[in-house]
Amino acid sequence: MADLSSFPITKKWPAKNPDIIQLYSLPTPNGVKVSIALEELGLAYEPHRIEFGPDGVKSPEFISLNPNGRIPAIIDPNGPGGKPIGLFESGAILVYLAEKTGKLIPADPALRYETLSWVMFQMSGVGPMLGQFGHFYKFAADKVANNSYPTERYRDESKRLLSVLEDRLKDRPWIMGDEYTIADITTYPWVRGADIFYGGREALDYASFPSVVDWVERASARPAAQKGFDIPAKA
Incomplete structure (x- = not known):
């Protein structure tokens, strides 16, 4: 089982299955980009709803993953080299997921x-x-x-x-x-x-x-x- 204890966000929003991608988001135009991509790619993930405000995107736990205090963000327990990685910014996440799977982006x-x-x-x-x-x-x-x-x-x-x-x-x-x-x-x-x-x-x-x-x-x-x-x- 993956150890995500180095990510403070998992204290506030615990992972039920730390071996799969953890998605921290809301169904906004930015947020749904990542959930749609995850569904298209067939990747296992666990969604966490992060509300706006001091208990959500502005909380210290969320800020520890995304210093900009905006959804979406993810933790992939199986990042480069098999090590966990935390990412924010929807565009960066989409590029990462596409390159991780070799899908949704041309090979040429x-x-x-x-x-x-x-x-x-x-x-x-x-x-x-x-x-x-x-x-x-x-x-x-x-x-x-x-x-x-x-x-x-x-x-x-x-x-x-x-x-x-x-x-x-x-x-x-x-x-x-x-x-x-x-x-x-x-x-x-x-x-x-x-x-x-x-x-x-x-x-x-x-x-x-x-x-x-x-x-x-x-x-x-x-x-x-x-x-x-x-x-x-x-x-």
Whole structure:
């Protein structure tokens, strides 16, 4: 049995089975990336629901695994060299899981780097911009009622990024063509979330991005996605 005692987070959220991947997350656009990938890869894992606030992501135990205090994070008891490893940042976790299994990322070096470019596109653009749009559009609308600039800025940049995806997806089912990869998994939960969580479909003019909409629907219909969307479940 793996010894995870060197990870303080396991004191607050004990592992029932320390021999499998421990997932610390919430079913948010960032969080579900990892649960979906784990389901796609068929890897055994144990989910722990980490709430927002001082008893969750801001607790000393969680901070010990992710100094940035954000979900998701994982501990893999079978990391490099057979030693446990703790990881945070959804993009880094997806790359790690893909390379660990040799799946969800092309074997060809050139295509691998192209896939990573699209992963970084999401991490640096799609996630932050759609997240900021959603914040001002849904949660801070009262604070910017007399100043439309923040909402319009992030709306327009989000639409620009959606247009980049639209161009990419016009003639292919997935970002990398016929192969479903971590580039898809890291990106479509955010496009989906901007619609169903932030209610931004009309404001972001999804009708102008039919290839993106079809792609999100196609990805969301996958069995791994259907399961991963609700992990970790509420107690």
